[in-house]
Every structure is written in structure tokens, then in C-alpha cells.
Amino acid sequence: MNAIIDALVAPLAYPFMVRGMIAALLVGIVCATVGTYVVLRGMAFFGDALAHAILPGVAVGYLLGGGAKGPLFWSALVAAVFTAVGIGAVSRGARIKEDTAIGIIFAGMFAVGIALISSTRSYAVDLAHFLFGNVLGVSGGDLLLIGGFGAVVLAIIAAFYKEFLVISFDTTLAATLRLPVALLDYLLLVLMAVTVVVSLQTVGVALMVAMLVTPAATAYLLTRRLIVMMSLAAAIGAVSGVAGLYVSYYARVASGAAIVLVCTAIFVLAFLFSPKRGRLWRGQRS
Amino acid sequence: MAGVVSFCTGVEAGAPVARVSGLTAGYGGVPVIEDITFELACGERVAVVGPNGAGKSTLLLTLAGLLPATHGEVAIYGHEAGVHVHISFVPQRSRVDWTFPVDLADVVMMGRVGRLGLFRWPRARDWDYVRGCLEAVGMGEMAHRQIGELSGGQQQRVFIARALAQEAELMLMDEPFTGLDVTSQEDVLRTLEELRRRNVTLMVTTHDLALAAERFDRVMLLNHRLIGLGAPPAVLTDERLAKAYGGHLRLLQTTAGVGVLGDTCCGAGADDHERDH
Numbered sequence: 254m255n256a257i258i259d260a261l262v263a264p265l266a267y268p269f270m271v272r273g274m275i276a277a278l279l280v281g282i283v284c285a286t287v288g289t290y291v292v293l294r295g296m297a298f299f300g301d302a303l304a305h306a307i308l309p310g311v312a313v314g315y316l317l318g319g320g321a322k323g324p325l326f327w328s329a330l331v332a333a334v335f336t337a338v339g340i341g342a343v344s345r346g347a348r349i350k351e352d353t354a355i356g357i358i359f360a361g362m363f364a365v366g367i368a369l370i371s372s373t374r375s376y377a378v379d380l381a382h383f384l385f386g387n388v389l390g391v392s393g394g395d396l397l398l399i400g401g402f403g404a405v406v407l408a409i410i411a412a413f414y415k416e417f418l419v420i421s422f423d424t425t426l427a428a429t430l431r432l433p434v435a436l437l438d439y440l441l442l443v444l445m446a447v448t449v450v451v452s453l454q455t456v457g458v459a460l461m462v463a464m465l466v467t468p469a470a471t472a473y474l475l476t477r478r479l480i481v482m483m484s485l486a487a488a489i490g491a492v493s494g495v496a497g498l499y500v501s502y503y504a505r506v507a508s509g510a511a512i513v514l515v516c517t518a519i520f521v522l523a524f525l526f527s528p529k530r531g532r533l534w535r536g537q538r539s
Numbered sequence: 540m541a542g543v544v545s546f547c548t549g550v551e552a553g554a555p556v557a558r559v560s561g562l563t564a565g566y567g568g569v570p571v572i573e574d575i576t577f578e579l580a581c582g583e584r585v586a587v588v589g590p591n592g593a594g595k596s597t598l599l600l601t602l603a604g605l606l607p608a609t610h611g612e613v614a615i616y617g618h619e620a621g622v623h624v625h626i627s628f629v630p631q632r633s634r635v636d637w638t639f640p641v642d643l644a645d646v647v648m649m650g651r652v653g654r655l656g657l658f659r660w661p662r663a664r665d666w667d668y669v670r671g672c673l674e675a676v677g678m679g680e681m682a683h684r685q686i687g688e689l690s691g692g693q694q695q696r697v698f699i700a701r702a703l704a705q706e707a708e709l710m711l712m713d714e715p716f717t718g719l720d721v722t723s724q725e726d727v728l729r730t731l732e733e734l735r736r737r738n739v740t741l742m743v744t745t746h747d748l749a750l751a752a753e754r755f756d757r758v759m760l761l762n763h764r765l766i767g768l769g770a771p772p773a774v775l776t777d778e779r780l781a782k783a784y785g786g787h788l789r790l791l792q793t794t795a796g797v798g799v800l801g802d803t804c805c806g807a808g809a810d811d812h813e814r815d816h
Contacts, residue, residue, distance in 0.1 A: 293639065414660070415652050422639050423649065428605050429628050430653040430705070431621075477685040479640045 264502045269389050276391040276399055277494030277512060280455040283403040285468035285490030286410060287448045289483045290441060292469040294421050297462060298352055299340065302359030304449050304461035306336040308366025311383055311453070316369060326398055329453060333446035336362065341442045345435070386457030386509035388498065395454060402451045406444050417441060418479060455494070456509040467516040468493065471523045489519055554617075556581050556709055556740045557602060561611035564601045570609065571597040575765045579709070582738035584731070585768075586751035589761035590784050595744035596631075598761065599711040602742070603628040615709060624653055627707035629698040631714045637687045643697050644669050644682040650704035672703040676730045692723025696730045702739070710734060712743040716750060728754055748775060 264270040291300045310332020314325035340358055344351040370380050382390075391399075410417065420427045420437050427434045449461055456464050472485035497512030504511070555578035565571040572594035579585060587595045600606040601613060604621030605628065613620035627650070647669045648661055655661060661669075673679045676696040681689075689697065695715045702710045716724050734741055745751055751758050752771035760767040760774050762783040767774035 412658050415649070415655065416657075418641070418645075419649050419652050422636065422641060422646075423630075425603075425605060425628055425630050425634075426649055426701075429603055429624075429626050431624050432652070473640065477640045477687075478642060478645070482640050 260503075261499070264499065269391075270498070270502065272391045272393065272396055273388040273508065274495055274498055275396055276388055276455055277498050277508075278491050279396075279399050279403050279494075280452045280464065281468070281490030281492070281494030281512075282487045283406055283448055283490075284452050284461075284464040285472075285486035286407060286483055287445055288465035288467075288469035288490075289472070289479070289486050290417065290421060291445065291465045292473060293479075296445075297466045299355055300445060300449070300465040301462035302340070302355045303333060303336055303446060304453075304458045306359045306362040307332045307446075307450060307453070308363050308383060308458060309369060310335075310366075312366045312369035315379065316373065326395075326450065329450045330447065332362075333450045334443055337442040337446035338439060341439055382457070383453070384457050384459045385507055386453065386455050386460070388455045388508045388512075391454055399451050399454075402447055406447055406451075409440070409444060413437065413440070414480075456512055460509050460513045463513040463516055464490065467513070467520050471516075471520040474520075474523045474527045489516070493519060554581075555579055556616060558614045559602070559611070562598075562601060562608050562613060563610035564597055564606055564608045565594075568609075571763070572601075572761070573764055574611070575761075576611075577759070577765065577768050579740055579742065582735065582740055583756045584735065584741040584754075585743075585757045585759055586755040587742060587744045587759045587761055588746070588748055588751050588783075589766075593762040593783070595761055596713050599628065599713055599742065599744060602626070602709070603711055623709075625706060625708040627698075627702035627705050627710045629695070629702070629710070629712040629715060632691060632694055632718070635694075637689075637694070639686065642683045642685055643673060643678060643689075643700075646686055646697055647672050647700045647704045650701040650707075653705070669700075669704055672700040673697075675703055675733050676700045677726075690723060691719045692726045695719070695723075695727045699727075699730050699734065703733070703737075707739060709740045710742070712741070714744055714746070716743075716745050716747055724750070748780075751775075 265274070288300070291297060307329045310329040311325055313332075314328030317328070318324040336358065340355055343354045343358070366383075367380070370383070373379065416427075416432055416437055419430065419432065420434055420441075424434060427437075445465075448465070452461060452464055468489040469482070469486040471489050472482045476482050476485060493516040494512055497515040498508055500506065500515060501508040501511035557579040559578070560576045562575040563570050563573045571592075575598065587598060589595055597606065601608055602615070602620060603626050604613075604615075604619075604623070608620070615623040615626065644666065648665065650672075651661070651665060651669065655665065670679060670682060673682050676699050678693065678696055678700065681693070686694070686697065695712075698712075698715075699710075715727060719727065731741065743755075752775055755771070757769055758767075758771045758774045759765065760779055760783050766783045767776075767779045
């Protein structure tokens with residue numbers, strides 16, 4: 254017993270591990286909550302594209318700041334919001350199919366990002382950080398940004414919960430209720446963009462989509478009610494974040510990969526052992 | 540649940556709920572319906588019939604304010620279409636994601652979203668109201684079932700409950716009877732009586748001419764243009780049906796008049812994909 258406690262406490266002796274844990278926990282919660290909409294609205298490809306498309310923003314911030322991390326967050330945020338709104342606008346006025354438009358925009362922007370980063374000397378190392386994250390490099394200031402923006406995202410989702418539910422389930426109803434459907438759609442896209450930027454340091458660009466999609470998909474297998482699905486997804490995301498860091502510490506594997514692997518393992522368990530979708534939670538209400 | 544609201548009392552005597560004049564609408568510049576003119580009286584029930592691609596769904600979408608008119612005017616309670624909030628539009632069942640994680644009470648509560656207003660979560664009082672709406676359609680016991688577990692008829696009844704929750708004055712239903720067995724059709728029709736009791740004006744599209752003739756106050760015969768609108772026997776005449784359906788209709792001539800055996804065009808189970816542009 255003591256050995257287990259020791260094993261759990263040992264990594265916490267390092268302040269960078271504690272900061273990493275808090276970051277992974279926050280990111281797990283925010284990503285999974287927003288990811289619920291990503292899963293229900295079939296936007297996994299959009300989420301993946303969004304993560305990749307912020308690379309030029311990251312690169313510009315990186316070049317301007319001469320490697321300092323301050324400007325990096327903000328330029329990534331600008332790039333993400335720009336991309337989200339851009340894809341939204343393109344798919345609305347669609348003359349080509351939405352997924353095609355996303356494919357073009359994201360690969361193009363990703364290429365710009367790689368081109369910019371490759372112009373610097375320490376190209377390989379830096380690119381690896383952006384692609385796969387570096388949660389152990391999170392500073393106190395980063396934590397404040399993650400916590401602050403994460404709280405804003407969650408607050409907006411709570412405030413517009415029923416409106417987001419209606420536009421996701423039944424656009425026609427939303428229109429007959431005269432809700433501002435386009436505005437709410439864009440707001441949701443911007444929330445996804447902010448989430449992706451906030452999570453960048455934890456899992457990186459390449460694995461971001463897993464944080465958005467996997468916990469929410471796992472929760473979807475276990476419940477048939479949105480509010481439960483959202484809470485469950487957040488819990489799974491949080492657990493994956495923290496457990497992933499322990500795995501990373503003891504197995505000496507990259508932190509982002511470890512977090513995503515824990516997520517995936519939980520999904521596989523749910524996929525195999527939830528006897529019938531919803532069985533677990535039926536009868537718990539009313 | 541609050542006492543039954545009669546929506547007609549607020550309307551000036553004889554004033555129409557909907558006034559449509561010279562309406563033309565369609566997709567990408569191609570008109571699907573053209574030069575349609577009619578009025579709906581408060582509390583009446585109208586069935587819209589016509590062959591696939593006739594523009595039945597398009598007409599409903601335009602009335603709901605979901606599709607702009609390219610020509611002509613649509614006025615609902617004297618307002619432009621798209622402004623009035625007490626319209627309920629029930630899409631064809633195939634257009635709803637039945638795997639979405641919501642239960643019946645959640646779906647009906649969606650009808651109250653406008654009433655609740657921004658930044659407010661439903662309270663016990665609101666859930667009671669929703670429960671009352673579900674009870675009115677005979678589904679109170681199933682409030683916490685997931686929507687994917689419902690039969691076709693039950694799915695339609697949940698949407699009727701949602702219209703009640705929305706306090707809709709005009710309800711537009713696209714193919715509510717398609718794919719239902721006779722028992723389920725009867726259930727839905729019985730539930731629609733609840734709407735009549737509240738003087739909700741109802742317009743449905745259907746492929747079933749017999750049902751339209753027997754169960755509705757007026758029938759609208761549509762094929763791109765308005766071919767007839769009025770009491771069923773006056774509208775569903777040999778001549779007009781031939782005009783609407785061409786050769787795709789089997790008629791049964793009897794001493795009592797014309798009976799329709801079936802619309803042989805395209806099959807009742809097929810969705811018309813007017814909305815897919």
C-alpha cells in the first residue's frame with residue numbers, strides 16, 4: 254500500500270511535474286467537454302484540421318518572439334480563430350464539399366507553418382515540441398492562461414447549453430425558434446479554436462484530435478443523455494491527463510503520447526465491456 | 540399544465556392565420572412551387588397532397604420561414620414569414636438523428652428554449668410543463684426514454700408534444716404518416732385531436748389520398764402549382780387528380796364517386812428530396 258502511495262507521490266516532488274499534472278487535468282476537462290460537440294456534430298476532421306492549421310500562427314509567434322513563449326500563445330490563438338471562422342464561412346458558401354475545403358485549408362496552412370519553422374536553426378527539436386507537445390515545460394504563467402481560457406470556454410458552454418443543444422440536434426427547430434443559428438455556430442467554432450490553442454502545449458498538434466474526440470466518444474458509449482455524456486467525458490479526460498503523466502514518468506515515454514494512449518485504452522475498455530450502450534446509466538434517473 | 544389555450548380567440552374574427560399570395564420558391568433559382576395563393580383559417584386542418592417533387596415540403600419550409608420566397612408574399616398572423624415564433628415545423632423522420640443522446644423530456648424541452656430565454660436553465664416548473672405536454676400525447680410514462688427507442692408513431696407524437704411545449708399556433712408536419720402502420724397512424728391522428736382542441740392550425744403533407752380525404756377539413760392538391768384547395772370531395776375529382784398525377788394514379792370509379800386505390804408513382808416510402816437542392 255505504502256509502495257503505491259510512494260509511487261504516486263514521488264513524481265510530485267518535482268515542481269515541473271506538478272505543473273504538468275495540473276495542465277493535463279485542465280486540458281483533459283476542457284477538451285473533452287468541447288469534444289462532446291465535436292463528436293455529436295461529426296466534426297472530428299474539423300478538429301484535427303484546426304489543430305494543424307494553427308502551426309503558422311505558432312511559427313510566426315515563435316519567430317517574432319525569438320523563441321520566447323509569450324507571443325506564441327497569442328499568435329496561435331489568432332491563427333486558430335481565423336481558421337475556424339474561415340472554414341465556417343467556406344462551408345456555408347460551399348461550392349465545394351466541406352471536408353474538401355477543410356482538407357485544402359488545413360494542409361496549406363500546415364505547410365506554411367512547417368516552412369516557417371524550417372527556416373530556423375533548431376528546426377527538428379522545435380517542430381517536435383509543437384507536434385507532440387511538451388507538458389513538462391509548462392510554466393506558472395502558462396497555467397494561468399490555460400486555467401483562465403479554459404474557465405471562459407466552460408462558462409460559455411454552460412451559458413449556452415440549451416441553445417447549443419438545439420442547434421446540434423435540430424437546426425430546423427433552432428431556425429423556427431428564431432435563434433441566431435449562424436452566430437451560435439460560429440461561437441462554437443471559436444470555442445473549439447480556443448480549446449485547441451490552450452491544449453497545444455499538453456499534447457501538441459498531431460495528437461490534439463484524440464483529446465477532443467476519444468473521451469467524448471467513450472462517454473457516448475456509456476450514456477444516452479448529453480449532460481451526463483459531457484460530465485463523463487470531462488472526467489475521462491481529466492483522469493487520462495493525470496494517469497498519462499504517471500505512465501510517461503515511469504515508462505519514460507513522451508507525455509503527450511502517454512496521455513492519448515490512456516484515453517485510447519479507456520475507450521477500448523468501454524467499447525468492449527459496455528454491454529449495451531446506455532445499460533450502465535439507464536434507471537439511474539427519475 | 541396550464542389550462543388549454545385557444546389561439547383563435549386572440550385573432551380577429553375571420554382573419555386568416557396564414558395568407559399566401561403569388562408565392563414562388565425553390566432552390567438555386569429553379570422554382571419548385573409557383574404562383575401559390577391561399578389562406579389558412581384558425582384551427583383548421585389541411586392536408587397537402589401531390590406527387591413526389593410536387594413541392595409539398597418546399598411549401599411547408601417557406602411557410603415556416605426556413606426558405607425565402609423568390610416571389611410573392613407569406614404572412615403569418617400578419618407578420619412576414621421568418622418572424623413569427625409560434626410555428627412548429629416537424630421534419631421528415633429520416634432527417635432527424637435518432638442516436639443523439641437526449642431523452643423525450645429533453646426533446647420536448649427544446650420547444651421551450653425560446654420561452655426560457657438566455658442564460659436560464661430549466662427549473663422544476665419547466666420540467667412539469669414538459670411532462671404535461673408528454674402526458675397530453677399519451678407518453679408521460681416514457682419521459683426518460685432515449686429517443687432512439689421509439690417507434691415511428693411515437694416519434695411523431697413526441698414532436699407533437701414539442702409543438703405543444705412551444706405553444707405553436709401553426710404546426711407544419713412533413714410526411715408524418717409515411718412508413719407508419721395503420722395502428723400508429725391512428726395513434727398520431729388521435730394525438731392530433733389534442734391540437735385541434737387547442738385550435739392549433741395544422742398543415743401536413745401526405746401521400747395517402749384516402750387519409751387526406753377522410754381526416755382533414757380541407758385538401759390542397761399541389762403539383763408545382765396549386766391545382767385545388769377545398770373540401771376533399773370538391774378537390775379530389777377525376778379531372779383534378781389526373782391533372783396533378785398524370786397517369787400515375789389508379790382510380791376506382793364507383794356509384795359513390797371516385798375512390799383512389801393508390802399513388803403508383805414512386806412509392807409512399809420514398810422521401811422526396813426536394814430539400815437536398
